[in-house]
Amino acid sequence: MSHPSTATRLSAAELCARLIRFDTSNYGDGRSAGEHDIASWIHSALKHAGYAAQIVGPEPARASVVLRVPGEDRTLPALLVHAHTDVVPVEPSQWSVPAFAGHIADGYVWGRGATDMKDMVASILRTLLNWAEHDIRPRRDIVVAFVADEESGGEHGAAWLVQHMPELFTGVEVAIGESGGDAIELVANDGTPLRVYPIATGERGTLQLRIHARGTGGHGSRPQADQALTRVIDTCQRINAYEWPLRLTDTVREYIATIDLALGNDPQLDTATGIASSIQRLGSAGEVAEAITRCTATTTVLNAGVKVNVIPASAEAQLDVRCLPGTEDEVVATLVNLIGDDVEWEFLSRCSPVTAPYPSHWFDAMRAAILTQDADAITPPVWLGGGTDAKAFSELGIACYGFAPLTADSAGRRPGGAHGADERNPVEAIDGGQRVLEQFLTHV
Known part of the structure; x- marks a missing residue:
């Protein structure tokens, strides 16, 4: 070194x-x-x-x-x-x-x-x-x-x-x-190259949960009605299958509309179909939008059992939940309803969404700095899907x-x-x- x-x-x-x-x-x-x-x-x-x-x-x-x-x-x-x-x-x-x-x-x-x-x-x-x-x-x-x-x-x-x-x-x-300020290269409908530099003005909240249950253990050849692992899996399935409502914050709406217009399209963002069509047209920039139009919940860890022929007496799962601004209390209430009474649960961590002022002179200064190196840059605001x-x-x-x-x-x-x-x-x-x-x- x-x-x-x-x-x-x-x-x-x-x-x-x-x-x-x-x-x-x-x-x-x-x-x-x-x-x-x-x-x-x-x-x-x-x-x-x-x-x-x-x-x-x-x-x-x-x-x-x-x-x-x-x-x-x-x-x-x-x-x-x-x-x-x-x-x-x-x-x-x-x-x-x-x-x-x-x-x-x-x-x-x-x-x-x-x-x-x-x-x-x-x-x-x-x-x-x-x-x-x-x-x-x-x-x-x-x-x-x-x-x-x-x-x-x-x-x-x-x-x-x-x-x-x-x-x-x-x-x-x-x-x-x-994250933010890195170039995404696209091509407009008329063949003109476009370079988009999204600047992040916030990020989704992060709620990490642990779900756990105790039940009747025993021999794998003799299934029990009260199985901890089954209850945990069923709970995770309900959460994974839930379709979180589509929501466009003002920032995400501007992000999608700015890029779609620059591509030469006429974005229609008042319906779910119109939003989906615009996001699809954005190409790699649309992958960013996909993560910030809904809250999400993903089962990431599942722990249970020590041997294939032994029914575990306990089981647990961990979930990674991301919420949009203004939705945290609603998301928690939805999770409580989805989880129900069959299992116990608690937060491993709970971090609210982060927001920064937009428009602002700070944002304008970031945009101006990008334009010194790329005079044709497009610089919409965006939210980060992660933390x-x-x-x-x-x-x-x-x-x-x-x-x-x-x-x-x-x-x-x-x-x-x-x-x-x-x-x-x-x-x-x-x-x-x-x-x-x-x-x-x-x-x-």
Whole structure:
């Protein structure tokens, strides 16, 4: 591993490759690898550039790095930019390249974290190094947080910082972080290429449930009427089969309509059929819309039994429920009705939806930064279907946007493999995204 002082000579894409070489796999249940090592490397690179950063966390192995860059006008509200350094584990046999080699080839940076989200870590770091090299101060205070443990809920990362060191974020009004601002390439009906850069103004709420039951155990050859596993499975089936109502928030309506109009269509979003038709026409941008037009509930874990010929006396399941803004209480009431009285249940975690102001001068500044690199960009607002560290930072009253920009690649390469095999990100997209990010952070 090269010395952190070499970071000053590396582009954002090269920094991303270097950071991938730290295996920072997060295995859940409090187990992780490499978060201290990557935090120490980032801290040393920043110290070499003249920054006074802190390594913080609940224990040395779960380290985050935080610093505040003073702005020219310190009376302005501060802005937080955050990115996580941990990654999900890999199955090496599924990869065609070593997952932690940080290899650059064929116009891509390859490796776990290339898209989620060591690209953003690298872009932030490259921006800080550029400021130091050219003696640039941003317009307002910028608080930077490279955080651990996002992939397992942030208990040892963002959530810990919010609970134990909230003073680090004094004066912060707005944050930008994971997802949003990355180019989606489409083709209009007349053949004109379109590049869409959705900017996230919120994300669905996350409700994680555990359902459990006890019943009569016994020999597998003698079925019992009161079987715990059957009751748990039946409950999960009711929840999985439930058709959650179709709902368009103003943000999602604007997202669909803006892109569909740009494609040359006439969106009709007052009926379910019209909405479905528009989403289908959006191509890859429609995949984003699919996840944010309804609440969802998915059974993800089922535990019961120890042997094939033994009826288990207990069983449990875990479900991942995502809710749209304004629907949380309704969703909980629906779940209570679907679950019924045959099983016990409780929340494993409950995080409400996150929203940020739109329209706003913050959003306008993100759009303007994108336009400096891509003058024809289309920049609609969007919601995220999943969850990020924004949920933790929002507890401090911080308005959280999703803005981790990646520009379009001139050869049509696209990021791919997030949470899967052969994760990769175009070099051109990372370096272009870094320029967008620096423009925004410097001038907002």
